[in-house]
Amino acid sequence: MIVGNFPILAVITPLMAAPIAVLLRRPGAAWLLALVVTWATFTLSLVLLGQVLESGPIYLRIGGWDAPWGIEYRLDRVGGLVMVIVSAIGSVIMTYSRASVEKEIPKDRIYLFYAMYLLCLTGLLGITITGDVFNLFVFLEISSLSSYVLIALGSNRRALTAAYRYLIMGTIGATFYIIGVGLMYMQTGTLNMSDLATLMPTVIDSRVIHAALAFLTVGISLKLALFPLHMWLPNAYTFAPSTVSAFLAGTATKVAVYVLIRIVFTVFGGVVILKNIPGVQEILMTLAIAGIFVASAIAVFQDNIKRMLAYSSVAQIGYIILGISFASTTGLTGSIIHLFNHALMKTALFMVMGAISLRIGGVTITDMRGLGRRMPWTMAAFVVGGLSLIGIPLTVGFVSKWYLIKAAIEQDMLLIAGLIVLGSLNAVAYVWRIIEAAYFQEAPKNAAVAKEAPLSMLLPIWVMAGASIYFGINATWTLNIATDAAEALMSGIIQ
């Protein structure tokens, strides 16, 4: 009985923990609660993914109402994988967060931080598991509203304007999404994803559905920060507390990408859309490539490393969207696997920034000078993450780039394949600047005396950095899931 309810438990456990954290009020107690709950959801997600891999998608109805009338929870391979990513990052960062949060957030607000973190996790997990487009909107709002608050908690006053800008852009995105859902509902009379997929072929040629697709794509693209709709992201990641940057960089945009995959491939029956509606594929591809180059070029000139990593995130989102735009199994596999891989490395990199900001107090390029000697373990993790960002063999970044290039060559798009390689060279430029500063420059005379980050931070950082090496060498597990998920999505069969 309880086992059958695991999908819903994974979502409501953090949901219920959030108000309890508010009632506890003591920072330590709230942290402990959040720690237990995040690890519990991670365990649940792993069990669920195991079930999905073994015996196919899981269905669960809510409130005793059968689909398509009631809300249905539906977990398949791609959803299960994203769910594991989100909950894994959520739990690792919670282990890491305590010291960083105590330094960066006023003491009387720490319990609110943990409550918001748990709510954000609730929303993100809910998105991965729901099989209802309106329920997805509700979870999207839960996660977005709490992430606005999380960003606004940053100690720099510019965090407020960053959060405000994200709020405006995010709300426009959510509004567009719900307009799209409304138009689909108008034409089909249903909100259930499987039901929508069944009814969609009969109405696909209507102008209303084309408008719905346009609204949905633009709305979700705002959320996932596809170039040129990424303007909210750099400031939000730069001024948010370090823990929040690490958490959002690894989860929020990834889940938005998942929503795009879900809508394009499940609700609309994918291949039909990307191939048959003229322009969709070309627009996505052009924007993805533009994003890779423009954002990487801007990243090279950033002095604040958090901002540099944020621009690099926009570029990496470009790779993921590029994979989707191929509309082939290999391309989609590349996207899904890069979703996983980029989450690992970007979280590790932002966690390193959190540790540096704890010890040094700043994360500009001048702060990095000579850090290789003063914080050897932390900077070594940064090197691992950086190499992975470039896509050096034996790191996860290589695996995903390999698949993207393969997908491009499969379709005889040699130019695109070349551009992917060229984009990676851009990453070399911005990662090298930091490695050079950290290892080949002397620390300034008046530099703060810095010691190695505490073990409570170093360990989670290395879990992430280690994972980005491990899954780079032994990618069988992730690749199998990604390939199966991509095949299922491409076949458009509603299981």
Added chain:
Amino acid sequence: MLSRKSVLRVVSKLLIPPILLFALYVQFHGDFGPGGGFQAGVIFASAFILYSLIFGAHAARLAAPSWLTRWMLSCGVLLYAGVGVATMLMGGDFLDYSVLASNPLLGQHIGISLIEFGVGTTVAGAMITIFLIFDGSILNRRDE
């Protein structure tokens, strides 16, 4: 100061109890007619907002101290989710109220009343909190 206008003071004092009562009516009648937790919560909070407009935010804070609104915010959510967990423990789906009593219809009544009460509590708490936070004087006394 609005509190010196005796007409306003008397009328608002006369109005506040019926407003609260009406909120409860909307709350508990939501099962049978228009209404429900959200509307009831807003109406309930509007009584506090009227009180605060006439007598000042300080007086309103005494009536609804921050610990109280915090408990209202949290407990409403917990009640809602708690009902869902209870239905799961009793062998039904999440939020399947039919299992709450031996008679499914009665179970539905109990379930919907409980979760609407949760909604009402949280909405009232949120409305009061938002209004009082916007009042500048609260910002200067954050420690309370």
